[in-house]
Amino acid sequence: xxxxxxxxxxxxxxxxxxxxxxxxxxxxxxxxxxxxxxxxxxxxxxxxxxxxxxxxxxxxxxxxxxxxxxxxxxxxxxxxxxxxxxxxxxxxxxxxxxxxxxxxxxxxxxxxxxxxxxxxxxxxxxxxxxxxxxxxxxxxxxxxxxxxxxxxxxxxxxxxxxxxxxxxxxxxxxxxxxxxxxxxxxxxxxxxxxxxxxxxxxxxxxxxxxxxxxxxxxxxxxxxxxxxxxxxxxxxxxxxxxxxxxxxxxxxxxxxxxxxxxxxxxxxxxxxxxxxxxxxxxxxxxxxxxxxxxxxxxxxxxxxxxxxxxxxxxxxxxxxxxxxxxxxxxxxxxxxxxxx
Numbered sequence: 001x002x003x004x005x006x007x008x009x010x011x012x013x014x015x016x017x018x019x020x021x022x023x024x025x026x027x028x029x030x031x032x033x034x035x036x037x038x039x040x041x042x043x044x045x046x047x048x049x050x051x052x053x054x055x056x057x058x059x060x061x062x063x064x065x066x067x068x069x070x071x072x073x074x075x076x077x078x079x080x081x082x083x084x085x086x087x088x089x090x091x092x093x094x095x096x097x098x099x100x101x102x103x104x105x106x107x108x109x110x111x112x113x114x115x116x117x118x119x120x121x122x123x124x125x126x127x128x129x130x131x132x133x134x135x136x137x138x139x140x141x142x143x144x145x146x147x148x149x150x151x152x153x154x155x156x157x158x159x160x161x162x163x164x165x166x167x168x169x170x171x172x173x174x175x176x177x178x179x180x181x182x183x184x185x186x187x188x189x190x191x192x193x194x195x196x197x198x199x200x201x202x203x204x205x206x207x208x209x210x211x212x213x214x215x216x217x218x219x220x221x222x223x224x225x226x227x228x229x230x231x232x233x234x235x236x237x238x239x240x241x242x243x244x245x246x247x248x249x250x251x252x253x254x255x256x257x258x259x260x261x262x263x264x265x266x267x268x269x270x271x272x273x274x275x276x277x278x279x280x281x282x283x284x285x286x287x288x289x290x291x292x293x294x295x296x297x298x299x300x301x302x303x304x305x306x307x308x309x310x311x312x313x314x315x316x317x318x319x320x321x322x323x324x325x326x327x328x329x330x331x332x333x334x335x336x337x338x339x340x
Contacts, residue, residue, distance in 0.1 A: 002028070004099030005129055008077040010070040013039065019054035028129055029162060034106075035071045035123035038063030042162075045298060075122055078103060090118040096220075100130035100201030100209060128162075130198055132209045136164070137171035142183055143307050143315050144172070144264075144292050150185070152176065152238060153291030153310075154257070156284075157266040158275060163296040164303060165266040166242055170199050170209060172264055173240045177212015188262075190215040191236030193226035199242055224248035231259050238262045247280045257289065271295060272312060 002025070006014055013033060017025070020041075030042035038060040039050045048056040049063035057063065078095050079086050089095045093116075095103045106124030110117045144155050155172075159165040179187035190212050194200050200207035202219040211217065216234050218226045223241050227249075230236055239256050241249075244265045256263050269275050272293050276285045284290065292315075293308040307315040 002099075002129060002131075004097060005031075005101045005127060008074065008097060008103075009127075010066070010073040010077070012064075013066060013070060013074075016050050016052075016054050016064060017041070020050070020056070024056070030129070031125075031127040033066050033071065033074060033125040033127070035068055036065050038065055045162075071123060071125070074125060087118060090120070091116055093119055094196070096197040098201070098203055098208070100198045102128045102130070102196060102198055104128070130201060131167065133167050133171060134174065134210060135171065137168050137175055140168065140294065140305070140307065141172060141175045141180060141185075144294075145183075145185065146291070152188075152262045152264070154262055154289055155264045155292040155294065156275070156290045157264075157294045157296065158269045158272065159266070159296035160270055161268065163298060165296055166198055168294070168296065169240060169242055169264065169266050170211060173199065173215055173238075174210050174212045176238045176240075176264075177215035187212070187214045188237040189235065190238045190240060191230040191234050192217045192240045193221060193223050193230060194219050194242070195221060195223050195226065196242065199240065224252040227252035227256055231256060231261065236261055238264060240264045242266050243268065245278065245280050250280050250284050253284065253289070263289075270297065272308060 009017065017031060024043055027043040028041060032040040040047055041050060048058060049060050051057060051062050052064045075083065078097065086095060093105050097103060104126035105119050105122050107119045107122035109119055144153050146153055157165045157169055173190050173192055176188045177190040179185055192199050192211060192215060194202065194217055197220050200211045200217040200219065201209045202217055205219060207217050218230055223244060227239060227241060230239060239261050244267050253263050267275060267281065275281050288310050291310045295306045297304045309315060
């Protein structure tokens, strides 16, 4: 998949990135290209500048500085030589390319009646690598199940940027759409509303990531509108949507709940408390819509994960015989609850 991203890099920048050690390339998260300023990469949660010799340094003064010609070439490759066809992407400030990689854009915003119409004079690019990690959610998925009803809880993944929430959400969709035989969980009909084309990385409507055998994808569609379209047209059991936050998103999620659909979504934040204070989402938390909250983060360079129930109690692994009265405890899908 990284080859799709490298294909849009200008030749010199591409050669510098490909000259990096294999272990760095394997863990690469971002390539930041800024016109006339130091070339930067992010990997393993840390940043380094790239020198003209392809070495890494913490010191920006030794870094290669891409000239205007390189940035114009990058924009030309990103737009497939037709910048005018990217009007919507320029308005949103990012372009999603084949492979699900997202390229953020920084430049001068052009306004129309107080709203951003497009971004022009683009001089900053943030190329974020998308990677498929099958199995990333294997340990999480059982904690999202109601062991009595054998149904998924409405789930909200919370994390700051670049902590793996999209990767985790994608794998949850894959498991839900394929089933989880090890836990005797059957496949569900899954609908993904993929506004940024990152979850499924569709090419001409066909997912290039494994998102599950029973999964349908509505690609490049605004979330609120896409949720309603999915409800009307595809009758999913589970609805998956990335990076909610607007009032319209919350209203559409309510419609899904009333239709008996399980919702799995993600949002930027550091804790459940953060979400409680966001105007567009506070009502969902206050109403107890979500039965599970998954908080992703990092500590001392290591990724962290915490799961809470709808009352804010932290989940722990373990067998709970009460989950199946009169019979054996559920296999590893069972859990017990404890105060956070």
